[in-house]
Amino acid sequence: MAVFVCARCDAVLTAPVSEVALPAHAHHSFGHDMLPPLMEPGTYAVDPEPHGPPWKPWSEIGEDEAAARGVFARARRFHSLPCGASGAVAVAPGDTRAMVLIPERCDGYCLGLDGRDGPNLACARCGRPVATRVDDCSLWQVVWLAPDAVRRLPVEGPADRILDWETLAQERRSTPPVEQLGYWNPQWEAAVGVALAHVLVASGGAPLAVPGGLLADTFGRALDALLPKGPPAKRLALAGPGLPGTDADIVLVPLHPQTGQAWQPRPPSVGVPLAAGVWMHLAFPQEQVPPIPVTGGLPDGFLRDDPLPLRPQWLFRADARVLLGTLARLPAVREPWLRGIFDRVDGQGYARPF
Template sequence: MRSEGACLDVFACAGCGTEVTAPVSRVALPVHTHHGGWEELHPALMEPATYAVEPRPSGPPWRRWDEVGEEEAARRGIYGPVFSVSFGARNRIVIAPGDSRSLTLIPERCDGYCRGVDGRSGPNLACTGCGRAVATRMDDCGLWQAVWLEPGEVVRRSSGLPAVAPPDWDDLRRADHRVPPVEPDGRWSRRWEAALGVALAHLVVATGDRPVTLPAGPVAELFGPAVERHLPPGPPPCSVGLAGPGVRPPLPRPDVLLVPRHPLTGDPWRPPGDEGPVVPLDSGVWAYLVRPGETSPMPATGVLPAGVLRDDYPPPPDSWYPLPAHARAFDDTLVRLPGVRDPALRRHHEAYGWDVARTP
């Protein structure tokens, strides 16, 4: 947590000192960071004036699984077979593209799939002060728009501007923190799909591949179809409950608790003194599950006053298309949980994981 009197951060080129970001404050890395929708253009990953840090190795260079071996992969946080293992830097910093400053594209490194750049050739943004390659712009289809700063090429400084209060558990109670599962055009939210994939992987490991019973309401309605697909049916099921700041765990305590991640640290919430299994959720998704929000029970009539914009509720998706778990988010999370080494859990990686022999 930031102490009283703390200032916003700014990142500068390690070579010449040119500031390459606007003043920003740190938040938790979004769970959907590496998981978007294929062949779709996405908005910015980060909110304006924020940044996050990816503690895991990420980006190029990549090495094939069969070249790396299980022991080296485990040292890089990968515990199950994947197509390739990142040997990129740890602790890369991600910001919204609009918060970058004094950076210019390196034309020969602007490769991408079809609609933008994807960083396959390494850092593609250079400091305008000295020409040092310090960051990577990513905005191709299927990727959340972002600028990734290389940790060895930038330094963090105080901006001198006072920082706002850091996000805390109390922020989860704000109405604007909730993330609805449906986009305005009626499609399922890509953020929800990724959050479900990540949570499902944790649930598989926490339950040891046992069937579960979900709490009635939004959790069962939204998560139920995906859970039924990935976890086997039959008794005796594990009980799952919803808990978090202001939401006491049911009594007796369920076998597994669905809890939010802290909006600043990313750590899962826990009841005081509790050491039982928990499944961390995207805090905005958790906030919606706890308090879905108001829906007017009465139709509105008449004309809107001048200057008032419409605020319609998004139409729900067709009932035959339940909320899907993002396949890659599920698999990428599962292989990063040490519990996947349990032979009883390997079936998930084999049955639902990406084909290690063919997936680039």
């Protein structure tokens, strides 16, 4: 366990928190509603990429500078690059302590704060800007601690226990793909967008065979649209703890929810990391269990239809911004065949090719 304190005056700025992997949807926006917190209570995650302002327009950035910042392609919908410090720390808003808003930095797009002006929270003791609260509509609610304004201090408390893969497979903590009213879970749209970029790279531009079911619904349609037509040259499958072995060329493997490390497949399969909650549901689909009376049981042949199983209202689409943002940070995007896919997705706008 740890707390974060002000680097100037040592005021404690958070409740005790444990480190977990940064969620795939950390910088994903969705709809025009108020979204829940990005982080679970009592947790924090570190963003390894540059984060937040100052923002540098693409017109001032050449290919060499962009590559030095880890960006190898420019999407037309991305107008600038974040040039803030890397290592920002994400915590749930409810886990913050001893911070006050900076009124002149509390701008937003619609219903809340979007962090466009930089740190908007100051240490209540010394007044130093230390964090940025984000809670506008379409954005996951989070407080980003500025890495140069805070320090991490260990505290007494329960030791962080890193669960092994076998335990995680037994617990099967999955993220449901469909929400109420038939909306696809936006966490799935972001997680599949990240993994889809890596699957494209691993494919080498060759057609892929994808098993039927939910895997085909979430990955198969996009791959069919983006890769060339023809007999599949490679196969995509799931691999990981609790599953039988596979000799598929490309395998989707889980990311450890605490460490962020990917489960390692057996060679020669190429592993593509996928958010653990999404992977768990694909690997171990959760069957809907009909309600059972507290006493007695259901008569033979009787099946309740309340509540009805959740079904999506439309076909699944991975988030295009997440897909493009992930591809842009992979050096392979400079290869002509993959850059062609990048430009196709970028040019379609909301009419995505999948």
